Structures are given as C-alpha cells and as structure tokens.
Amino acid sequence: MATQAVVVLGGGISGLSCAYYLQKFCRHLTAFQKIIVLESSSHLGGWLKTCELDDGVKHELGPRTLRSATNQGYNALTLAEDIGLTDEILATTSKSNVVKKRFILVDNELVALPTKLIDLFRKRKPFSKRLISYVIKDLKTPKLDLSQYEDDISVYDFAEYRVGSEVANYFFDPLCRGITAGNSKKLSIMSLFPQLLRAEQESGSFIMGSVLNTSRDSTQMYASPLVNKAMANHWSTYTFRGGLQALPNRLCDHMLSLKGSPIEIYNNSTVNTIKFNETSKSSVITITTPEDNNIEIEAQHIFSSLPAYSLAKVLPKDYSDLSEALNAIKTVNMAVVNLEFKGKVMADDSGFGFLVPSCEDSKILGIVFDSCVTPEFNAGHDITRLTVMIGGEWFEEILGDVDTVDEQTVLNIALESVRLYLKIDSKPIRHIVTINRNCIPQYHLGHQQRIQRIDELTKKYSMNMTLIGASYQGFSVPDCIYNSKLAAESYSNAIKGVTSQPQPEPSLERNQLKQ
Ligand SMILES: Cc1cc2nc3c(=O)[nH]c(=O)nc-3n(C[C@H](O)[C@H](O)[C@H](O)COP(=O)(O)OP(=O)(O)OC[C@H]3O[C@@H](n4cnc5c(N)ncnc54)[C@H](O)[C@@H]3O)c2cc1C
Numbered sequence: 286m287a288t289q290a291v292v293v294l295g296g297g298i299s300g301l302s303c304a305y306y307l308q309k310f311c312r313h314l315t316a317f318q319k320i321i322v323l324e325s326s327s328h329l330g331g332w333l334k335t336c337e338l339d340d341g342v343k344h345e346l347g348p349r350t351l352r353s354a355t356n357q358g359y360n361a362l363t364l365a366e367d368i369g370l371t372d373e374i375l376a377t378t379s380k381s382n383v384v385k386k387r388f389i390l391v392d393n394e395l396v397a398l399p400t401k402l403i404d405l406f407r408k409r410k411p412f413s414k415r416l417i418s419y420v421i422k423d424l425k426t427p428k429l430d431l432s433q434y435e436d437d438i439s440v441y442d443f444a445e446y447r448v449g450s451e452v453a454n455y456f457f458d459p460l461c462r463g464i465t466a467g468n469s470k471k472l473s474i475m476s477l478f479p480q481l482l483r484a485e486q487e488s489g490s491f492i493m494g495s496v497l498n499t500s501r502d503s504t505q506m507y508a509s510p511l512v513n514k515a516m517a518n519h520w521s522t523y524t525f526r527g528g529l530q531a532l533p534n535r536l537c538d539h540m541l542s543l544k545g546s547p548i549e550i551y552n553n554s555t556v557n558t559i560k561f562n563e564t565s566k567s568s569v570i571t572i573t574t575p576e577d578n579n580i581e582i583e584a585q586h587i588f589s590s591l592p593a594y595s596l597a598k599v600l601p602k603d604y605s606d607l608s609e610a611l612n613a614i615k616t617v618n619m620a621v622v623n624l625e626f627k628g629k630v631m632a633d634d635s636g637f638g639f640l641v642p643s644c645e646d647s648k649i650l651g652i653v654f655d656s657c658v659t660p661e662f663n664a665g666h667d668i669t670r671l672t673v674m675i676g677g678e679w680f681e682e683i684l685g686d687v688d689t690v691d692e693q694t695v696l697n698i699a700l701e702s703v704r705l706y707l708k709i710d711s712k713p714i715r716h717i718v719t720i721n722r723n724c725i726p727q728y729h730l731g732h733q734q735r736i737q738r739i740d741e742l743t744k745k746y747s748m749n750m751t752l753i754g755a756s757y758q759g760f761s762v763p764d765c766i767y768n769s770k771l772a773a774e775s776y777s778n779a780i781k782g783v784t785s786q787p788q789p790e791p792s793l794e795r796n797q798l799k800q
Contacts, residue, residue, distance in 0.1 A: 291317050291776075292570055292582060294556050295590035296324025297331020299754040299765040301536045302364065303588045304548050306773035308540060312547075316780045317585055320548045323572055325555035329537055332724060333762065335528025336623075336717060341664030343528045344623040345672070346719050348762055349653065350377070350522035351529070357763035359512045362523075364766055365532065366511040368539040373531055375661055376515065376523040383658050384521045386636025389459050390647060390706060395639050398456070411455050419448045420492055428489045429482075437730050440477055441469040447491060459640035462650045465760075466619050466677025467727045468643065476728035476758075524659060529762070554580075556599050559587065563747045588772060590754035590765075592616065592723060593739075607742040613735050614756050616723035618687045619650075620675040622699035625715040630669045631707060633657060638671075639706070648683050649702045650674040668714070671707075673699035677725070692718040726756045751776060 291307060293300045304322050311317070328334065332347035352358045353376065365374065377383050388395040391411045399409065405417045412419070426447055429438065438446075440461055444453035453469070461469040465477065474482050484494025515523075525531035540548045551572075557579070558571045570582045589596050594616065597608035637658060640651040655670035656663055663670065675698055676684055683698070684690045695718050703709045736757055743750060753772045755765055 289585050290319035290321045291586045292584035293322045293588045296322050296329045299590035299769050302766040303769035306770045310773050310777035322550040323554045324552045327552050330533030333529045335530035343662035350524050351762050353515050353520040357767040361763040361766045362511050363509045368535050373525040374523050376520040379519040379521040382634040383637050388639035390641045412451050419452050423447045423492045424490045437473050437475050439470050440472045440474045443474040454644050459642045463640040466617050468678045471729045473728050473730045473732045476732035566749050587750040593756035610739045615727045617677045618680040619677050619721045620695045621719045622673040623717040624671045624713040626669045627714050630709045648698050
C-alpha cells in the first residue's frame with residue numbers, strides 16, 4: 286500500500302467520525318487520494334457495543350445513551366441525521382420519569398435527587414439544610430482565585446468550596462463515579478466540567494453562570510430539522526432502535542457506499558509502529574494482520590484516535606518523552622454486568638437508576654434501570670434488564686488484578702447489590718459479565734498541562750499527526766464526534782492552499798467493508 290493517504294488510527298467512534306468529516310470537508314480537495322481507517326479488533330465502534338440476543342433483546346455493553354442538549358449533542362444529532370438515522374432515534378425528554386427520577390444510595394437506601402423548583406425549599410436526606418441554602422452559599426462565595434491552586438482544582442475541592450462538603454459528597458462525587466468511574470478528589474474540574482468553572486469565573490457563581498449559559502441559543506450552529514425537533518421536544522438523551530452500535534454501523538455503511546468513496550476501513554489491522562520522516566513530512570505505519578503479514582502504509586497525515594497509552598506503544602523509541610507524556614494520562618478498568626430477570630421485578634417508571642457516593646460502604650458504582658430507559662430493547666418480552674457497574678478507580682481494591690479477575694466474583698457482587706438495594710431476590714435468566722480494561726481515561730488534576738506538553742512535543746518533532754479521541758478533550762460519545770469534526774475541519778482548512786480541481790459530491794452506491 287504505497288499510495289499517499291490520510292490515515293486514521295482506531296475504528297472507534299472518534300476514528301470513524303473523523304474519517305466521515307474528512308471525506309465531507311476535504312471532498313473538493315485533491316491533496317490526498319485516500320482516507321484509510323485502521324482498527325486492531327474485528328469490531329468497529331470501539332466501546333460502542335450493543336449485544337442483540339437471538340430473541341431480539343438488546344443489552345448495551347458500553348455506553349447506553351447520548352446526551353442531547355449540548356452543542357456536542359446537537360452536533361452528534363446532525364451527524365445521525367446526515368447518515369440517515371433520524372427514524373431510528375429513541376429519545377427521552379427532560380419531562381420523562383427516566384430523567385426526573387435519579388437516585389443516590391445513602392445508608393443502603395435509594396434517595397431521589399431533587400428535580401423540582403419546590404425541592405429547593407425542602408430539607409431532604411442526606412442534606413442537613415434546605416437546598417436553597419447551598420444555592421445562597423454559591424451566590425455569596427467569592428470566585429475562586431485559581432492561581433492559588435496551580436491553575437487547577439479537583440471537582441471535589443471546587444464543589445466543597447462553592448457549596449460545601451455535603452453537596453460535594455452526595456452530588457458531585459457520585460456524578461464523577463457515574464460519568465468517569467473516577468475519584469472526584471483526583472479529577473480536574475477544568476478538564477471534566479470546564480463549563481462549570483467557566484460559569485463560576487465569569488459570573489462568580491457556577492449556578493447562576495450555568496443558568497445564564499443554558500438560556501443562550503445554540504440553534505444557529507446546528508440548524509437542522511432533527512436538532513429543532515430535539516429542542517422543541519426537550520430531548521435529554523437518545524439512542525437508536527438498533528442500540529448505540531447502530532451509529533458506527535451506519536457510519537461505516539454510509540462512508541463505504543458513497544460512489545467513488547475515498548474511504549477504506551480495515552479491521553483486524555493492528556498498528557505496530559509509526560516512523561515519522563520530519564523532512565518529507567510523511568510517515569510510514571506498519572500494521573499486522575491476523576495472518577501475521579506486516580504491511581506498510583505511507584501517510585501524508587495521521588489522525589490518531591488510539592487511547593493515549595496505545596499510541597505511546599507504537600511511537601519510535603527516540604520519542605520517549607512523548608510516550609511518557611501520553612502514558613501520564615491514566616485510565617481505569619470497569620466491570621459491567623448486564624442482568625435480565627423474568628417478569629417485572631421493578632416498576633416501569635422507576636427512573637434512570639442510582640449512583641453510589643464513594644463515602645458509602647458499597648462495592649458498586651451504580652445500577653442503570655435499562656428496562657425503564659429503553660423498554661424497546663426488551664423486544665416485547667416480559668423481562669427486566671439492569672446493568673451494574675463495578676470498579677473504575679476502585680477496581681483493584683474490590684476485584685484484584687484485572688488479568689486474573691474471576692467473573693463469578695463480579696457476578697456475585699452484582700447480584701448481592703441488586704438484592705440489597707433493589708430487593709430483587711430472583712435469579713437472573715441471563716447475564717453478561719464484561720471486564721473493560723483501560724476503558725475510561727481519567728482527566729486528573731493537571732490534565733490540561735499534560736495536553737499542552739503533548740502538543741509541544743508533537744510540534745517539536747514536526748509530526749504530521751493530529752490527536753483525537755477520548756484521552757484528551759472530552760470522552761463522551763458526542764464530545765468524541767465533535768472533536769473529530771473540529772480536527773478534520775482544521776486539517777481541511779490547512780490544506781486548502783493545495784487544492785485543485787473541484788470534485789463532485791459522491792452519490793450513494795454499495796461498497797464492501799474491507800477485512
Ligand atoms: C462502560 C462504558 C460506558 C460508557 N457510557 C457512556 C455513555 O452512556 N454516554 C457517552 O456519551 N459515553 C459513554 N462512555 C464513553 C464513550 O463510550 C467512550 O469514551 C468513547 O466511545 C471513546 O471513543 P474513542 O473512539 O475515542 O475510543 P475507543 O472506543 O477506545 O476507540 C479506539 C479504537 O482504537 C483501537 N486500537 C487501539 N490500539 C490500536 C492499535 N494499535 N491499532 C489499531 N487500532 C487500535 C481500539 O480497538 C478501539 O476500537 C462509556 C464508556 C464505557 C467504557
């Protein structure tokens with residue numbers, strides 16, 4: 286494969302959406318001939334994995350819903366619309382019970398999180414004061430002087446400073462565990478919730494600042510019928526009839542079916558080494574196929590969506606400072622247990638699920654009430670589906686070494702938690718235990734400085750490589766898609782000077798996925 290190409294490393298949602306946007310933004314340019322996607326596993330979509338059983342029941346093994354009401358969420362909706370997924374969307378509105386009923390575990394009991402305005406004037410477990418007192422504290426507390434914190438502060442410390450330790454322990458801490466499976470005392474507010482810090486720095490109160498930001502109109506950026514519908518109907522989250530796997534599947538189908546498509550997608554193709562030629566500004570990527578063939582691909586530009594630690598492994602040895610900087614971005618392991626019970630073992634309107642604050646004596650991070658969130662995935666069967674999340678930052682403490690973890694132990698913890706917290710004593714009719722290694726990057730304190738260092742080093746080596754993917758600037762699926770879009774757009778702008786004959790917009794035609 287000696288042809289000049291732009292090569293995308295990794296066939297997760299970041300890599301696939303990057304290829305999609307490159308094709309979209311660069312289709313009139315002749316600066317390169319091909320966009321090649323290289324994925325090591327047989328599966329395309331990375332962590333997006335929907336398991337559909339023989340009887341049509343679906344279980345999500347990775348992410349289960351995407352947030353809608355953010356710029357990144359609207360962008361992902363626009364992508365879904367562009368690739369023909371509009372009619373496949375299953376949305377949850379902000380008025381539904383799934384959104385309104387969310388719980389935290391306090392003293393082994395589920396306690397509902399406040400959702401109504403009236404809740405502000407009530408004193409509710411586990412808080413010792415009426416919630417309005419915490420709002421007043423935030424309004425009265427002077428804004429943070431970030432220079433005192435070496436320009437970064439943990440989510441926990443930020444919350445404790447602004448609204449006190451109770452809200453930090455029972456709201457921000459479980460939120461961090463739910464989103465990142467991480468420790469709120471280690472995670473950076475600047476990297477994980479930049480909008481909260483920005484709101485605080487701009488308005489002196491993160492609550493006031495967030496309210497002001499929410500009222501700003503984002504429709505102009507994504508004026509599409511689907512986004513308009515999402516806004517008009519107050520969509521909070523969404524998935525697809527085929528599960529989230531439908532997104533990478535349709536993306537691949539769409540990209541490969543464009544007539545004269547410049548995109549080639551190779552799964553079962555592990556990137557082993559990358560050699561950069563600083564003078565010619567090109568690189569040679571060596572991949573290994575299942576037949577143990579080593580193939581070299583010349584790339585005029587690389588978009589790496591590999592997790593930072595994976596990229597570190599394939600860089601040349603003399604780039605050890607860059608590998609070290611990439612390895613400084615830590616990840617956590619997580620066990621996910623999908624359970625299926627016969628009959629209705631919980632009410633249909635039980636809500637989204639619950640999260641467990643780290644101050645509670647529990648082995649789990651939380652449980653999602655899948656049958657309530659996506660009843661469609663029960664496929665008409667009289668069953669209840671739940672997912673138990675275990676581990677994250679506490680994986681080794683609870684389950685031991687990830688290489689030797691015993692699946693039965695994981696299952697037992699899940700079943701014991703379901704019995705204890707949800708009073709479900711029956712045995713599941715089916716279960717799936719998945720051990721996800723290095724699945725969620727942790728944006729620990731100093732994450733932005735690490736990103737800056739990585740950026741400086743890629744410049745120092747004049748690398749023809751752009752870094753995208755969950756390791757860096759946002760790891761939710763919509764964040765990943767949005768960052769891939771920005772990267773492709775910026776590359777397209779950079780090479781515009783090289784452009785020559787305009788090319789027609791590709792039309793639809795079937796093509797095969799390359800193996
Ligand atoms: C259990 C779980 C639940 C989650 N829940 C949600 C949720 O509800 N909502 C949400 O928005 N987000 C959620 N997330 C986060 C989100 O799913 C991920 O952050 C996102 O999918 C990451 O996409 P990515 O393409 O950047 O990385 P990945 O999905 O990790 O893709 C990288 C790809 O690179 C490949 N690769 C690695 N090394 C090589 C190599 N040497 N050569 C070739 N290929 C290689 C990998 O096989 C992989 O396919 C969840 C994540 C997990 C794990």
